Amino acid sequence: MTTAVAATYHDGRTSVSRAVTILVADGLLHVEGDGFATAVPLAQVRLEPRLGNLARRLDLPNGASCLVPADFELPVAADAPARMERWVNEAEIRWAPALVAAVIVLVGLWATIVYGVPSAANVVARRISPSVERGMGTQALQTLDRVALKPTELTVERQAQLAARFRTLAGLSGLGDGVVLLFRKSPAVGPNAFALPGGTLVVLDELVAEARDDDEIMAVLAHEIGHVYERHTLRHVLQASALGVLMAAVLGDVVSATSYAVAAVPTFLLDARYSRDFEREADDYGFTLLDRAGIDRAHFARFLTRMEAKSGGGSLPGWISTHPPAAERVR
Ligand SMILES: [Zn+2]
Known part of the structure; x- marks a missing residue:
């Protein structure tokens, strides 16, 4: 069971948004607001990948969704496929992997210019x-x-x-x-x-x-x-x-x-x-x-x-x- 989190609910049919609290308990996602309550099996919800500190969308069945804080996480069991997504998010907020990627691109470009272009030209020249x-x-x-x-x-x-x-x-x-x-x-x-x-x-x-x-x-x-x-x-x-x-x-x-x-x-x-x-x-x-x-x-x-x-x-x-x-x- 997770602690209750404040979120914004959209029913997916109207543009009305309502303030709700969400809570995970017993394999269900409970969404409760003013005169409103629903519970959805965790297997039917999908949390979009984290991107920095942006609020994330939690998709519910029938087109409904909740906007949840960036740090909201579903329990690991229901969330298993998200491991890769978490890695992507971490890569996105850390500059070191970005720097490494830039270096790899530059080295690749350099190798292409110094070795790739001459050897390709050599092969093409021999076919002309x-x-x-x-x-x-x-x-x-x-x-x-x-x-x-x-x-x-x-x-x-x-x-x-x-x-x-x-x-x-x-x-x-x-x-x-x-x-x-x-x-x-x-x-x-x-x-x-x-x-x-x-x-x-x-x-x-x-x-x-x-x-x-x-x-x-x-x-x-x-x-x-x-x-x-x-x-x-x-x-x-x-x-x-x-x-x-x-x-x-x-x-x-x-x-x-x-x-x-x-x-x-x-x-x-x-x-x-x-x-x-x-x-x-x-x-x-x-x-x-x-x-x-x-x-x-x-x-x-x-x-x-x-x-x-x-x-x-x-x-x-x-x-x-x-x-x-x-x-x-x-x-
Ligand atoms: Zn010469």
Whole structure:
């Protein structure tokens, strides 16, 4: 038997509410008010879960209900299924579980960004057909030719010389004809070489001019073949898209309330992280390929160091800027 508790009774048919006292005794819930009394078996009543200090509704049969104080509890026997509800209530009024939940969400998001997005992009990239990837590369080249690149000014003989050495390197990589070397010139871009989706490598006259010997050029191209082998450009595009979608989902409200800069900063930082991972992969691949070709790895390190010294540590030429610090890679 519980002590009597003051409550408010609604019959469920009219909007009239009446002051009552409720009391549990002998497996019955007794509701008594002014000229009013009823008793209901406990099995037919249901107490809504506690939510902080809000009054709770106690449902009676036939649509009637009582509003009871937050701390009102039915006897445990009739109340057994409420254990979970009590736990939920406790979780709701305690900040510690909320903090733990927030940390779990953040760690989950971080893991998704750092591991989930790259591995998903890797899987998707390997399922995209080579012809689709080549199509992307062709389009990218057309755009670059229009806005940034000019025809090469290397002589036909010089091109043939470099192309022949490149073919040897490509053959050793196992990619064979899957990788193609093109020559372009771009004073605006500077000493640079890059890999397009689908296996097209572009080397600029400016890079050829900066190299002390052809081994240095081959060292750079071995690194770029690494980007082709690992399908980095395609994976980068996929990851950047996925990251954009994820950031929009997480920061959706923030972005609409303030500016895209809020989303752009973490996106940029994460993108730089992805780039560094790709560069390391390409370095590893490039070094293995150089070993196979009998070209000293030091050529790559020398060229990188010279390019960085030349830039005075300030604004780096395009080719370097997307790469990790030369000192770190030279090691
Ligand atoms: Zn690279």
